[in-house]
Amino acid sequence: MKQKKKRKAGRPKDSKSLNTDDILRTALKCFAKEGYGGVTINSIAKATGVADSLLHYHFGSKEELWKKSLSLVGKDIYKELESLFEIIDDMDGLEKLRLFNKKIIHVSAKNPEFQQVVVQEVFSDNPRSNWLIEEILRPIFGYMERIIKEEQEKGRLKQIPPANLSSFIIGSITTLFSRSFQMKQMYGIDPFDAEQVDRHVEVINDLIFNGLLKN
Secondary structure (H helix, E strand, O other), rough: OOOOOOOOOOOOOOOOOOOHHHHHHHHHHHHHHHOHHOOHHHHHHHHHOHHHHHHHHHOOOOHHHHHHHHHHHHHHHHHHHHHHHHHHOOOOOOHHHHHHHHHHHHHHHHHHHHHHHHHHHHHOOOHHHHHHHHHHHHHHHHHHHHHHHHHOEEEEEOOOOOOHHHHHHHHHHHHHHHHHOOOOHHHHOOOOOOHHHHHHHHHHHHHHHHEEEOO
């Protein structure tokens, strides 16, 4: 009787080609829905239809998979912001801020899972939240803070401390999307509807600039 040959150690075999971006976006949805503690490599494997051995091979640990899923969306956001700033570089500072707010609103509507994970993580001091702040959030907030600082130095915006101002602007922008179910239940709207997104841009910029501009 012939003995079966043992397969050499190495990359697990899979007949399907592996689309890592799709896997990471699905993983991010899992983290957003269940929270970090409620997700396992096995549950992500079931959600993606990919063997857990393949996930371990390509991404390592659950934490690395979490980081890479956030980094993928973070890079998308950076690209959109960089493209915006190339266009608006010579514009008036206040107009830059208006367009920045508009871009962040559209980005938030496009990536609700990203916002949900951010909300889950930034309440406590732990290695994941520190990584998220330094690697993803600080660069994004930096775009906005540079514009605000320049306009404050010109005397056009009120001298509001950065922590208060950034939390007010970003919180006002993202809450509609991070609490989408609440918005549907209480107000009967779909925050991700294109008309609602455009309305949110108008409302946020109107409220922010009426409150920030010096008389």
